[in-house]
Amino acid sequence: MTVLRINSFLIFVVVAALLGGCRGQVSDKAPIHPHWNMDNVKRFDAQEPTDFFADGRTSRAPVEGTIAVGQLREDTVLQSGVDANGDFVSTMPSGIALTAELLDRGEGRYNIYCAPCHDKTGSGNGIVRQRGFIPPPSFQDARVRQFPIGQIVNAQSAGVRTMPSYAPQIPAEDRWAVAAYVRALQISQGATLAQVPADVAKKNGW
Ligand code: HEC
Numbered sequence: 518m519t520v521l522r523i524n525s526f527l528i529f530v531v532v533a534a535l536l537g538g539c540r541g542q543v544s545d546k547a548p549i550h551p552h553w554n555m556d557n558v559k560r561f562d563a564q565e566p567t568d569f570f571a572d573g574r575t576s577r578a579p580v581e582g583t584i585a586v587g588q589l590r591e592d593t594v595l596q597s598g599v600d601a602n603g604d605f606v607s608t609m610p611s612g613i614a615l616t617a618e619l620l621d622r623g624e625g626r627y628n629i630y631c632a633p634c635h636d637k638t639g640s641g642n643g644i645v646r647q648r649g650f651i652p653p654p655s656f657q658d659a660r661v662r663q664f665p666i667g668q669i670v671n672a673q674s675a676g677v678r679t680m681p682s683y684a685p686q687i688p689a690e691d692r693w694a695v696a697a698y699v700r701a702l703q704i705s706q707g708a709t710l711a712q713v714p715a716d717v718a719k720k721n722g723w
Contacts, residue, residue: 595689597674598667598696605667613693623698626691630683631699639702651679656703669696 550556561567561575570577590596595610609615628637636643639656646652654661673692676682687695704712710723 590689592689594667595693598665598670598692600667605665605671607665607667609666609693609697613690615697619694620698620701622691623694623696623701626687626695627698627702630687631695634680638706639699653680656699657706662703666693666696666700669699 565575566573567575569575592610593599593601594606595612598605600606613619632643634643634645634650635641635653635656636646641653641655643653656662670692671677672680673683673687673695674689675684683692710718713723
């Protein structure tokens with residue numbers, strides 16, 4: 518038993534020494550590469566010409582009209598708030614219903630994406646603006662108050678002058694939710710008691 522144990526210990530030491538001995542050796546030969554896979558296929562660098570194609574370009578342009586998966590944006594009203602004539606729409610697309618859930622969603626997205634500049638109330642005095650960024654207008658400005666809802670969506674889809682587009686961050690449906698919430702912010706300030714539903718006013722003792 519003891520002999521066997523000593524033997525296996527010796528074998529371990531010898532194997533370990535042999536393997537360890539490979540480390541740190543300098544060699545100008547390529548490392549052993551048992552699985553080649555596609556590690557060494559012929560390839561072209563960016564902008565490198567080829568004589569394989571008549572136009573000499575190695576990368577091919579996509580077939581005309583190619584659209585990446587998920588990028589088909591045919592519905593311009595939904596996507597950018599403008600109709601076929603290029604006018605801002607003043608109603609929500611038929612697929613989007615104005616519900617409390619939509620406004621909740623819009624509030625969440627607004628507070629994440631817009632409030633840093635526009636402020637949670639829409640005053641335009643958000644934290645980014647306070648650090649020297651060009652001031653956004655207040656959503657209470659008479660000019661902005663009369664925007665059709667499509668224009669509030671379009672500001673997010675396409676950007677406006679110094680404001681960048683938020684289309685990459687906010688999907689189209691959410692842009693409508695945000696626009697509805699912006700409208701709610703506008704209505705919430707300067708609203709009259711007569712606009713509050715009677716039962717809500719009564720419940721709150723107004
Ligand atoms: C990085 C800061 C910033 C963020 C974030 C931002 N905005 Fe703006 N926004 C601006 C500025 C600046 C302007 C004024 C642009 C100008 O007139 O040059 C503006 C203008 C606007 C206008 C008025 C457009 C007009 O025609 O005058 C609307 C509406 C608007 N933003 C909505 C939004 C909404 C909704 C979001 C969130 C999805 C948002 N903004 C996010 C900076 C921002």
